[in-house]
Amino acid sequence: xxxxxxxxxxxxxxxxxxxxxxxxxxxxxxxxxRVALELxxxxxxxxxxxxxxxWLAARQAAATGLAIECSCSAAEGWRAPHALESACYRxxxxxxxxxxxxxxxxxxxxxxxxxxxxLKLSIHDDGTGFDPEAAxxxxxxxxxxxxxxxxxxxxxxxxxxxxxxxxxxGTTVTAIFPLGVDARVEAASDALPAA
Numbered sequence: 001x002x003x004x005x006x007x008x009x010x011x012x013x014x015x016x017x018x019x020x021x022x023x024x025x026x027x028x029x030x031x032x033x034r035v036a037l038e039l040x041x042x043x044x045x046x047x048x049x050x051x052x053x054x055w056l057a058a059r060q061a062a063a064t065g066l067a068i069e070c071s072c073s074a075a076e077g078w079r080a081p082h083a084l085e086s087a088c089y090r091x092x093x094x095x096x097x098x099x100x101x102x103x104x105x106x107x108x109x110x111x112x113x114x115x116x117x118x119l120k121l122s123i124h125d126d127g128t129g130f131d132p133e134a135a136x137x138x139x140x141x142x143x144x145x146x147x148x149x150x151x152x153x154x155x156x157x158x159x160x161x162x163x164x165x166x167x168x169x170g171t172t173v174t175a176i177f178p179l180g181v182d183a184r185v186e187a188a189s190d191a192l193p194a195a
Contacts, residue, residue, distance in 0.1 A: 041089075049085040050074055053092055053110055060108075064100045072112040080119055084177050087157040088112070088121045091150045095123035095173040098146055103127025103171060119159075119179050124172040129165040150175070 002021040006014045044052040050072035057070035080088070092110055099105045105127030113120045132147070139148050147163065150173065154161035159177035 044085055044089055045082075048077075048079045049088055050078070050112055052085070052089055053112060056089070056093060056096065057108075057110055060096050060100060066100060066105060067107040068096070068110070069108070070110040070112075074112065074114045078114060080114065080177075081180065083157050084119060084159075084179075087153045087159070087177070088119070088175065090153055091161065091173070091175050092121060092123055094146050094150050099123070099125035099127060099171065102130070105170070114179060117179050119177045121175045121177075122172060124170060126170045129167045129169050129171055131167075132163040132165055 002017045002024075006017060006021075041052055041055060043055045053072070054070045057068040060066070061068040079085070096108065096110075099108050103125050105125035108123065108125045111120075111122045111124075113122075135147055139145060151161045154175045154177070157177055159175055162174045162176075163171065164174070165171040
């Protein structure tokens with residue numbers, strides 16, 4: 001709108017309006033960068049899921065002050081297929097957001113365990129807990145998609161999501177995915193010594 005006003009009266013002094021437009025553009029660009037980074041951080045493509053989850057945990061811990069631990073039992077250089085890495089990252093991101101916003105947790109633990117033919121991701125918090133079935137029904141009525149989107153991401157990637165929660169005993173979100181032949185071959189080839 002400001003730029004249209006400037007174009008309608010090009011001879012006038014619009015220095016204040018130009019400064020305002022530049023400030024809005026810079027703020028919008030910064031917001032867009034932040035959203036893009038949260039959707040798919042470069043660490044995920046460059047370094048893999050374990051590094052991206054560690055980055056996410058450190059970032060969330062710095063923002064919230066919570067103790068967030070991240071561990072991965074995978075061998076050095078292990079990579080999951082890109083679709084599984086994306087699904088796991090987004091599930092962990094949503095579970096962390098839920099735990100920090102709603103659970104009144106003091107500690108959260110993220111664990112990634114590629115074990116044989118399965119990839120297991122778990123996020124456990126020591127918060128207040130909730131009724132997962134009631135939350136699912138509420139989400140369907142209100143349009144809140146956090147829990148439902150985690151379930152859909154897991155299913156679309158060939159896995160399943162389980163949420164266990166106990167009032168006063170915290171919540172554990174577990175996603176389990178089958179590792180296809182491609183992931184096992186990729187991990188095995190990475191483990192071979194160079195010729």
